[in-house]
Amino acid sequence: MEGNWYEIQNDHEIATPALLVYPDRITYNIKRMIEIAGDVNRLRPHVKTYKNAEIIRMQQAYGIHKFKCATIAEAELLAQCMAGDVLIAMQLVGQNVTRFYELVKTYPETRFSTLVDDLGHAKLLSDISCQNGLITPMWLDINVGMNRTGIIPDKSAQELYKYLSVNKHIQAMGFHVYDGHLRDSDFEQRKNQCDASFGSVLQLKEDLSAQGINVDTIIAGGSPSFPIHALRKDVELSPGTVLLWDAGYGKRFPEMDMQVAAVLISRVLSKPVEGIITSDLGHKSIAPEMNFPRIELLNAKDLEQVSQSEEHFVFKTNQWESYKIGDLIYGIPMHICPTVAKYQYLQVVKSAKVVGRWKVGARGQKISI
Structure with missing residues (x-):
């Protein structure tokens, strides 16, 4: 039996x-993640859940080549796995600024980017990028109500993104939008909340476009809002917990059909x-x-x-x-x-x-x- x-x-x-892990179930979750996304090239999964080379390589085997992370260590692990495109989704401060540029020089095969939500700090990073003789890919981090990080998508956000767009030591990559506070277990309720908050992001993009500044890419959401942002066009998706899943999300979001x-x-x-x-x-x-x-x-x-x-x-x-x-x-x-x-x-x-x-x-x- x-x-x-x-x-x-x-x-x-x-x-x-x-802590036991089951590779067959991880494989199922990778396939399910790709199915929800509709296109593997839309995915930029977050590695913070597992922090592990084998699970990174399992995703790469299915064509995932862009990743998101929270720490310099996670970024280096991704580079060691030959990841092509890595976003460090934390505003770099203190020694991590120096470490970032060391990372860029040590692993030239990986394109590293970071994000910013403050004009003064963007100017500091621009100066350091200049000192290193580099152009730093940078995303605008937008606050859509979580009030943890990011800039409110108003006139100040326009000014900051304009600065990123014209600065010769920065490559403006687009918007980074995390809405982790939207966790309603009812899908339609969650979708309505997510769509409402995302409206301000689209308005910011439209306002910038009217001024001749194009926003090419938007990275949106985490695991709870992943299936909702997957319904949009031209949005990169960055779920993380879906790779291993847990009891908390399993109870809240059964419609995702992920396996523990x-x-x-x-x-x-x-x-x-x-x-x-x-x-x-x-x-x-x-x-x-x-x-x-x-x-x-x-x-x-x-x-x-x-x-x-x-x-x-x-x-x-x-x-x-x-x-x-x-x-x-x-x-x-x-x-x-x-x-x-x-x-x-x-x-x-x-x-x-x-x-x-x-x-x-x-x-x-x-x-x-």
Whole structure:
């Protein structure tokens, strides 16, 4: 009799807690991502979820050549994988400015770009680009209501993009628009909200066009708004979580039809009092910023998540007698992106066995640059 899809037969070889990944399911998600996009050339997936060379190469095998990332380390990992086009979607500040230009010179086969939302900072980057004898590809980061980064698409945004367009040390690439605050589980509601916020972006593009300044490309959205922006013409798409998926997005966005491709495995390590069991899945092993539940349990569904500390996860159960020390607990993290960063390696599962491991190569701030 076959077991559940997530179960492994050689668990005695794996130290817990561990993060299991399933390449066949990742492949399914890549194909599904391309299907939603309609054209592989529209995709610029974000690597922040997995930070891993093998998953980058899996996408490249399907024709994906543009990527988005958040750190210099992620950008360097992409360059080591011979990615052709890499956007660092964080405004460069401090030492990261110097590191960016070192990256550009070290990996000339990759085109690196970055973004900006402030005129004064754009002038600083222009000066440094000049000092390095380079022309820096740069995107205008637009705030459509998330109020985390970006410039409001008004007259000041027009002035900033004009500056990028005429500056001889900058190549104006287009707009970068992230609407991660739009997460309504009802697709039509989410679409209406997304379309409304995107209207201001299109108006900005139109206003610039009237002044003789063309905006060639718009990069829009993340995983929640990915299927909506896919309905537009001439928009690049940058989902990230879709590669591994998680319980949080799985519950909110079932219409995307992605498969969970990463599972946490832990073990019961104590039964300190009747009705309580404790596993070894602490803060250090799963993203702790979520409210309970932080994990969707797959095989121990009677457990109620009570508390968590650095090394321990405490559960209540009315089936206390049925648990033994060392029993396995499988679960899907509610938030996969910061969970991956807690692991040095992903444990690779094929045919119900862990057959190897993939290094989370960009989990730290630095690889070599």
